[in-house]
Amino acid sequence: MNIGVIADTHVGEFLDRLPGTALGALAGSDLILHAGDLSDGSVIPALERIAPVVAVRGDHDLPSTPDLPRRAVVQAGGLRIGLVHGRRTAADIAVIAAHWAARRRLRFDMGRSRAMAREFRRHDVDVVVFGHWHEAVITHVEGVLVFSPGAVCPWGSLQGGRPPRPGAAGVADRVVRRYRQQLGDTAMRASVGRLVTGPHGVRAEVIPLDAA
Secondary structure (H helix, E strand, O other): OEEEEEOOOOEOOOEOOOOHHHHHHHOOOOEEEEOOOOEOOOHHHHHHOOOOEEEOOOOOOOOOOOOOOOEEEEEEOOEEEEEEOOOOOHHHHHHHHHHHHHOOOOOOOOOHHHHHHHOOOOOOOOEEEOOOOOOEEEEEEOOEEEEEEOOOOOOHHHHHHOOOOOHHHHHHHHHHHHHHHHHOOOOOOOEEEEEEEEOOEEEEEEEEHHHO
């Protein structure tokens, strides 16, 4: 089974529409999981032209977004998949602050992947899919595959080289810009993902959209 995975599209907020490269990369999916920050509800019918969609709510979803759950457990391809967006925590702020102080990429995430796995500790899942941080992740936590496909709109409010917003939002933009610059060009490439299930288990893949 081929399960398309997408997150942080931010359509109607920072992007005008879902890029054709994203739709092309997800073509052939049997199911599509959206890990939040659609931000506009138009994303769902666009994806449903390819395959059935399960989506969860993100922290940037607009009023036009359907009333989505904060998390979901999906049974597909013989797996139980936990789907969640993610949320800002003290650890999240600490990661950004540590990178800011170090002025370079640091090889730790302050327990982010473990926190995502804990969201479903009572649900006996095989895979956890998340978004929010705009960075692709493929790792395992206590036997559970933890996967983020990265973001369709990786720079968020700074997408396309936009200037920082005015006021306090602009301060946050400048901090996040430096953090994301320190992640490197590869991390900040727009991407979607895929879960491929079969007799030998499940495999996660990240699909950069400039190579799709």
